[in-house]
Amino acid sequence: MKTYSALGLIETFGIVYILEAADAMCKAADVELAGFENVASGYISVLVRGDVGACKAAVEAGVRAVENMGSEVYSSVVIPSPHQDIEKIIARYSLENLDI
Template sequence: MYAIGLIEVNGFVTAVEALDAMLKTANVEFVTWEKKLGGRLVTIIVKGDVSAVEEAILNGKIKADNITRTVAYAVIPNPHQETIKMVNISAKSYLKQMVVR
């Protein structure tokens, strides 16, 4: 079953470390990220099988908590189509930022 996982952390460095841990420990794919409050809060979204996403989020949380702290996290198994649409809007925004630079 397909799932998406979200983890929100304090700071860009923590986000990169958490994402690296998630990608190295589970078979998940990075979808997008959101920066809020000037980058003080960063939300990372990954996707994959439910068990892989759960493992990735757990490992990302452990890594983030070793640096600063995890603000929030969630695993959404079998997300509703409207939820996927919202994530895709975020991902398109991320891609536009990358193309401009």
């Protein structure tokens, strides 16, 4: 059975806050920025991948960064061993699907 990286996710309101979170997450631990989702109402989520410890450290750093800016994190989670079918969802939000 294939081993999948852990996932770390943060959701907040506004692009400035999620960029700060993503920056802090990538600087705090050995994680890869996997993707993001911008919902029309302004809620934005960011996904990182790595080992469990790195994702936990990254999410903690991202949450702190948003809170230090005076905003609120609406949700955060680390999924240590996501089921292989989760890849179908992640693919939709992948940075590889962007035209940049």
